[in-house]
Amino acid sequence: MTALTANAAPSRWRNNRAALRFMRHRLALLGLAMIIFLSLACVLGPHLLPYNSLFIDLRARFAPPLTGYHFLGTDPLGRDVAARLLMAGRISLLVGFFAMVLSTLVGTLVGVIAGYRGGWVGATLMRTVDGFLSFPSIFLLLALAAALKPSPVMITVIIALTSWMEVARIVEAEVRSLREREFVLAGRMLGLSGTHIMFREILPNAMGPIIVASTLTVARAILMEAYISFLGYGIQPPLPSWGNMLNGAQQYLGSAPWLAIIPGAAITIAVTSFNFIGDGLRDALDVRDDHI
């Protein structure tokens, strides 16, 4: 017990320092503010707008933004783009978030086991990671999406299935470097089980890199959802997502450019925000700058 309480004080102190450093990172704060704003808009917005995302206003098809009652214009069916954008945001953000949760869980599990066990178990797991990384992710995503029924849950699973490797690599490297440290040896001497040492003693020390990687994974997952939905294999209409709002926008590019520009801008803003937050967290938690 004494060891535990002695541990708690410096860690809280360190977290405060990290929080302070994060607060000083202006871009990260901007990203955080944007994400909070986007989430609130997507949750509350649809209730405040005069139009339902599925309401078809046949007299106002292709209405440009800022004219009449539709402030972001309407699509080829006369549906309100603003209402659809916010409903789509719900789907895109949720898919991005849950894909991150799932891929972080899988990646962490694989990384911890591979890093702690080492030997042929670790080698097999890490070569599997390399194997998955050898496929261009969009080829893998599309093949899987075509093979499985594309519901939002399935899309989330598929995206997670193609983005857990990064976390696994980071965790494996971290755990491998911690494996021979004194506190782990002490744990072994005390007769703690391997599972306890892996998840209760080693893993908390690798939280920084995991948090950073998972923030960047949200950004990646939102992009991937947009890619496959844009190509027609992701979220299926009438359910809107930022990606599938762009599907079909190309043919109206000359006459109704806002159909392409608005959802794409939403994706870019959301992904940039998550990348900014990830960057701020990396500085705050003092994680090595391995890539970008």
Place this chain on the structure above:
Amino acid sequence: MRGFLLNRLSQSLVLLVIVSIIGFGILNLLPGGPLAQFGLDPGMTQQDIERLKGLLGLDRPIWIQYLDWAWRLVRGDWGHSFRDGAPVLEVIGSHLFATLLLMGSSTVIAISIGAWIGIRGATRRYSLFDYLATVGAMVALSVPTFWFGLVGIYVFSLKLGWLPAGNMSEIGDGSILGYLHHLILPSIVLSLVHVAIWSRYMRTATLDAISQDFVKTARAKGLSERRILMKHVVGNALLPMITLAGMQLPSVLTGALVTETVFTWPGMGRLFLDSLGYSDYPVVMGLLMFSAILVLLGNLIADIVVAIVDPRIRLA
């Protein structure tokens, strides 16, 4: 050197086996599994399919099926396209050049602009340029490639009319200039993300090299700053870039698929999507395996080139 090569080669072979196992897993996930191409034929009854399963050995244990499938891949028998019956490898081959052209030109753009931004940012660290480049790279990494393509088409094709909106050439126009004209916009679109990545790596690599002792030595010798930068700093920073170029391959291929769709570019990416649309699973599987093998090969070549260029490995 020989030890390095053998080691590296065996690594690639192990990865190839793992990649093929993943591919085989996906093949069995596809609707209808390996028989997908027959399952869609309305003339086939359930009994026909059962009979085919027996004939093709799909009632055998799964690992024998895998070995059989893998052996056919090795021999170059990748099956036949469901659409026109052409061998899959031939179909892929006829789309390979367009994709390689697009990837090559965008990589040239990405490396030259990215390296320039990175070196300039590193030598003027914490300047306004460096700050804007850092933020700009993060934004560039967040822009969906297809959206950037659509905006590019809107501005440069539809509004300004400077560049064509798609395809590789005008019908009946075989001139190189025509091809180049069509190549400009898709190459720039595909390169955006990679300009960002290259600039970040180049900045880090240059900063690393600047703080090395040999740079101090070069200064002490009285070499000009420009010469130090070009010869000693950039020369050393460029070496890891070769490895990086190999590591970038999956993401370049992903970008190429999306870019090709937006620009109706007749490459592998478009072929992949068209084949998915027709449920032409032999070609889909073929492209999946082909792209992974291309990535493995690219990484292997990059590592061998580094080994040849880098005396620390060459002479070891």
